[in-house]
Amino acid sequence: MIPLAGAIALALAGSAYAQEQIVKIAHVGPITGPIAHIGKDNENGARMAIEELNAKGTMIGGKKVKFELMAEDDASDPKQGTAVAQKLVDAKVNGVIGHVNSGTSIPASKIYNDAGIPQISPSTTSAKYTQQGFNTTFRVVANDNQLGGALAGYAAKTLHLKNAAVIDDRTAYGQGLAEEFAKIAKANGIAVVATEYTNDKATDFNAILTKIKDKKPDVVFFGGLDTGAGPMLKQMKALGIKTKYMGGDAICTSDLPKLAADGLSNDQVYCAEAGGIDESEKKGLDDFKAAFKKRFDKEVVIYAPYTYDAVMTMVDAMQKAGSADPKKYLPALAKIQHKGVTGMIGFDNKGDIKNGAVTLYTYKDGKRTLLNVSH
Structure with missing residues (x-):
């Protein structure tokens, strides 16, 4: 026979478990093909954000949530990209981070828009991506x-x-x-x-x-x-x-x-x-890169910090709206002001990042060397 205290504890645990909500966030990028190294870098940025959110017991609308990362490969191929997008819509994901490149992001964005699912790309730069009139389409980097x-x-x-x-x-x-x-x-x-x-x-x-x-x-x-x-x-x-x-x-x-x-x-x-940050924000990005190296035993290739920020921005909007329902948090996402490791993130009426930075580099002695950051 279970003691009364034990029964109460089990009941409370069961109640808490029942209240824990599963929130599915997808990442799509090329994990195979010529730019697989960039796709995996982005996926790792998303994975790092999801792990941190779960570790700290993130709450949305007063309930603890568990985030699940649905990582998909589009192989930089538009046909595969749209097939993956439809798969994610069918799986009723709460939001999409990706795709990595413009050729897959643009056709996939219509599928997400038709389903009302917010999409934040951490690296798509084609101006056309945000010129389609879709209110579900966002990016956290400057455009071409x-x-x-x-x-x-x-x-x-x-x-x-x-x-x-x-x-x-x-x-x-x-x-x-x-x-x-x-x-x-x-x-x-x-x-x-x-x-x-x-x-x-x-x-x-x-x-x-x-x-x-x-x-x-x-x-x-x-x-x-x-x-x-x-x-x-x-x-x-x-x-x-x-x-x-x-x-x-x-x-x-x-x-x-x-x-x-x-x-x-x-x-x-x-x-x-x-993208790019001013000197005053450098420490946050450096700390991210050090944590990334510790977690994955590899250096950031390029856009992992922006992917991390894209996940965190989406979840910030969910928290502000008190819901992970795409219809409910989408208006909060459109108005968001999120302080990320890559700087302040907010969107204009097309979904482009406001005051998008561009960083110029050269290479010296086999290493990328910063020239300047412009807005």
Whole structure:
């Protein structure tokens, strides 16, 4: 026979268990394919946030909740991305963090919007992503217009370059970024002397580079990924193309020196990351990176801190609304002011981050080196 005190304790425990609500937050990114290292980095950022939230016994609407991370692979493929999005809608997830790249985020966003499920991307930069009129679509980083503009402005006003060759990989991300760079470059007096195209799986750029070499550009701009930029830099060196090299956030990774090997010279590569913090906020980000290294035994590749912040921002909105029901917390998310490790997060009426920062980097001695942060 159970003593009375034990019976009461069991009843209370059962009651508390019954009250514990399961909140499913999904992360979608490429865990396979050419940018799997970026997808896994983002997933780890989400995982770290979920683990912290569960460890501290997060409450929503006066009830303790348990967060479950549903991690899905879209392989950077739009068809797989939409299939995964439908799977998550069917699973009735409470919110989605992702996708990683524009080519999958844009088609998936319609599926989430039709289901009324909030989506926060930590790394999608195509301007089109938030121009579709969906009130469920958000991002915590600057867009391609800001990235391309910052790079073109730096090329013209700081590096005083006169001629540019532009290459893009025909993805939504690469094409949008290259077009924005070319537009702002021309407006700043830089002549675009060559425009070439490749794809996001290519690693042999010799034919393109041989054509470009004859045009004698001061800078080669690449709208594409670090997995393309690394081989391209090696081949540029082999062909004797001694120019500056520029690209967006997808080349601006800690993996680029390894991918480029001896093709990477000091002060040759200039890249922009969508995001960035001022010196006053540096300690919070440094602490995050140290905790990330301890948890996963690897360095942050690029967007893990933004993914962590995206999860925390979504949960902050749930807490403010007192509910994890997408319909109930969506208005709170649209009005949120969340202090994250990457800075203050709030959204405009399109879902773009307000005052989105852009950070410019170069590489010295095989390491990414900060140049400046602009808003």
